[in-house]
Amino acid sequence: MQFEGYRSEDLQKSGIILDVINVTKKFGELVALNNVSFKVRKGEILAIIGPNGAGKTTLINIISGILKPTAGRLIYKGVDITNIRPNKRAKMGIARTFQVPIYIKDLRAVDSVAVPLTWKLKSLDLAREKAIELLKRVGFSDPYKMGRDLTLAEEKRLEIARALALEPELLLLDEPAAGLRPDEIEELKGLILDIAKEEDTTVILIEHLIKFVMDICSRAIVLNFGNKIAEGSPEEVVSNPDVITAYLGGAV
Template sequence: MIAIENLVVQFGGVRPIDRLTAQLAAPVSGLIGPNGAGKTTLLNVLSGFLRPIEGKVTLNGQALLELSPLQRVRAGLRRSFQTEQVVEDLTVAGNLAAIADHVLPARARLHAVSAALEFVRLVSVGARPGGSLNLFQRRLVELGKCVVGAPKLILLDEPAAGLSNEESGVLRELILRIPAEYGAQVLVIDHDVELIRAMCTETLVLDYGRMLALGPTDDVLASPDVRRAYLGEF
């Protein structure tokens, strides 16, 4: 479970996260909101790339904010980005091994990489360089990196952006398998409301850095306040 208490991020006079308090406990949770709502800022705080001026964050009871980004990775936090972080001159297997090298003992790395390649259906291209992959394959590499080495929390920032409906369906299926097969909680940002509806049993909506709504996804998406702020309905 992710527990956020009175979280504040400030850049000069702007607060992209403004006294946010929320608890996310679902196996797959959604994070939505209009542009500039603070979604990626929140992921940056959880990842350790931004330091808040106030507040607490815990993952399954463990305090996160005192840990460095690498310590968070070793504690089980994984993240994908809006722009894929695939090393083009490493093989697909090598991209996954780069994560395994930081989080697993040497004897366990080969098996973990092989299992992740199989999970994301990239065994057949495991020896190909990252630079030769198409967009969908690159997104699968990112997901493969997230499941290496006993993840506890996986943060996915617009994982389906630019994908076809068929590709999005495959990605959705894989994401939904993660909690049962890896024991990890997943938090997903995406602008595709139907994708969020299909994947996430609970959803947090941010607006100007504050919580606009949190609850069962269908209830949240039906909220008049959410429809006005996020879906542009009146």
């Protein structure tokens, strides 16, 4: 389904991969997202930051299709995906990681990555081969490690490898740096930059603290209590008085 005004020539010219239009999400009385609109440009790393409960994960859930918005629409590559199911969106090139990683404790890392690959490759051996390649790609050293023995940093890398298995055009990362040590965060930043550059993947990076994303994102959007309160370069956003107020009492 082509959305009027979003013909593919226009899209190519404008370079917009995702258009989030007036999205509202209510959970009963609680307005988790209030009329949020923004565009994502192809190839960029867009950071979405905001304090706890700002609506960041809700937004990722709406883009990946796990949640339906109460109001508003999503246009991905010229197609209205608002009513399209998550698995179909994944096939269209939208992949995500989870804030609390979903990996299976009784599976070896290689098999956690191989599972999403089997639907495409139709052979477990081929899926495992590709899974090992992907784990190497994200700097995961022992593909045969059991899920239950993984460190937090390994869980995060495994999550990214699982998302890359879908060969995404739009990769949604939900707080990939949370809980990592400073040296692990630096490595992760390098990996995200590499993925954006080498695979030509557009990245939406959710983060609590803007300082983690300052040097890798092209633009940042700030959410607070479900409202978009700022949008711009990382420098513009950190010096915005509304953003400073939203983070008052905590670090930006």
